[in-house]
Amino acid sequence: MECVITVDGVRKRYWRRGPWVLDGVDLAIEPGVVTVIVAGNGIGKSTLLRIVAGAALPTSGRVIGRPDIVGYVPERAPAAIRMTARQYLTHIGRIRGMAPRDIRNRTDELAERLKLVPGPDVPISSLSKGNGQKVAVMQAFLVEPRLLVVDEPATGLDAPATAELTRLIAEAEHHGAAILMSAHQSAVPAGGRLHRLADGKIVGETGRGMRVVLRATRSGMSTKDFAGRADVLVDEPGQVMLHTDDPDKLLLWALAEGWSLVEAKP
The missing domain is CATH 3.30.70 (Alpha-Beta Plaits)
Structure with a gap:
C-alpha cells in the first residue's frame, strides 16, 4: 500500500541569519492525487519542490515517506551538458537499474511523444531551450515514478509538448504516483488539490x-x-x-x- 508523503515543519534559508524562504511548511502529498502549490515568483515554491524531490536539503524539518523512485522535472533544464540526450538518458537509466534495451526503447518512445527535435542523438547543449526542457521531462519519466515532482510544467515547452506532458502526468496519477506540482497564474492545471504558499508557509487548501x-x-x-x-x-x-x-x-x-x-x- 502506498504511503502519504509528509512535509513536516520544513524551513529553508540560504545563508546563516538570512531570511527564511520556507518557514515551517507542513504538507501531505497523497498517492494518486495531484497536489499543486500556487504562488508568484520568488515565493519559494521551487525551493519547496527541490526539497520534496530530494534535490536539496532543508535547513530544518523533514520529508517523511519519500519513495525510492522519484521523477523530478525542474523549471529549467541544465543547458551546458555536452552529452547527447541519448547518452544522458542512458546514464540516468543505468543509475535507476534499467536494462540497456529498456532504456533505448523508452528513450525513443518519449522522444517521439514529445517531438524532440532533431532527435535524441545530438548534444543537449545544441538543443533549443524548449527541446532541452523536453529532455528534462524525458529523464523524469524513464522509469514509472512513485513520486513525481514537476516545477512550472508549461515553462519552455510548446503547446503540443505541454499537452503530452499533461498526458504523462495523468498516466502517472492513474498508476498511483504521488504528484506535486508548482503552478503560476494561468498555468494552474484543472483538477488537483491546490495549496497557496505565502510568507514561507502553506496558508491553506483552496478547495475545488x-x-x-x-x-x-x-x-x-x-x-x-x-x-x-x-x-x-x-x-x-x-x-x-x-x-x-x-x-x-x-x-x-x-x-x-x-x-x-x-x-x-x-
Missing part, C-alpha cells in the same frame, strides 16, 4: 471551486477590491488569479467593475 483569471482594463484597479469576495492566489501587475466558490456572483461584480475575464477553470 473555480479558478478565475482576470485582467485589469485601466490603471488604479487593485486586487484589494477582492477582499472578502474571493481568495487571491496570484497577484501580478494588471492581472490576478482568484479562487471562488461562487463564480457567477464574482464575475458579475468583477465585469461590472471593469475587469476583463481571461480564463475560468474548475
Whole structure:
C-alpha cells in the first residue's frame, strides 16, 4: 500500500541569519492525487519542490515517506551538458537499474511523444531551450515514478509538448504516483488539490471551486477590491488569479467593475 508523503515543519534559508524562504511548511502529498502549490515568483515554491524531490536539503524539518523512485522535472533544464540526450538518458537509466534495451526503447518512445527535435542523438547543449526542457521531462519519466515532482510544467515547452506532458502526468496519477506540482497564474492545471504558499508557509487548501483569471482594463484597479469576495492566489501587475466558490456572483461584480475575464477553470 502506498504511503502519504509528509512535509513536516520544513524551513529553508540560504545563508546563516538570512531570511527564511520556507518557514515551517507542513504538507501531505497523497498517492494518486495531484497536489499543486500556487504562488508568484520568488515565493519559494521551487525551493519547496527541490526539497520534496530530494534535490536539496532543508535547513530544518523533514520529508517523511519519500519513495525510492522519484521523477523530478525542474523549471529549467541544465543547458551546458555536452552529452547527447541519448547518452544522458542512458546514464540516468543505468543509475535507476534499467536494462540497456529498456532504456533505448523508452528513450525513443518519449522522444517521439514529445517531438524532440532533431532527435535524441545530438548534444543537449545544441538543443533549443524548449527541446532541452523536453529532455528534462524525458529523464523524469524513464522509469514509472512513485513520486513525481514537476516545477512550472508549461515553462519552455510548446503547446503540443505541454499537452503530452499533461498526458504523462495523468498516466502517472492513474498508476498511483504521488504528484506535486508548482503552478503560476494561468498555468494552474484543472483538477488537483491546490495549496497557496505565502510568507514561507502553506496558508491553506483552496478547495475545488473555480479558478478565475482576470485582467485589469485601466490603471488604479487593485486586487484589494477582492477582499472578502474571493481568495487571491496570484497577484501580478494588471492581472490576478482568484479562487471562488461562487463564480457567477464574482464575475458579475468583477465585469461590472471593469475587469476583463481571461480564463475560468474548475
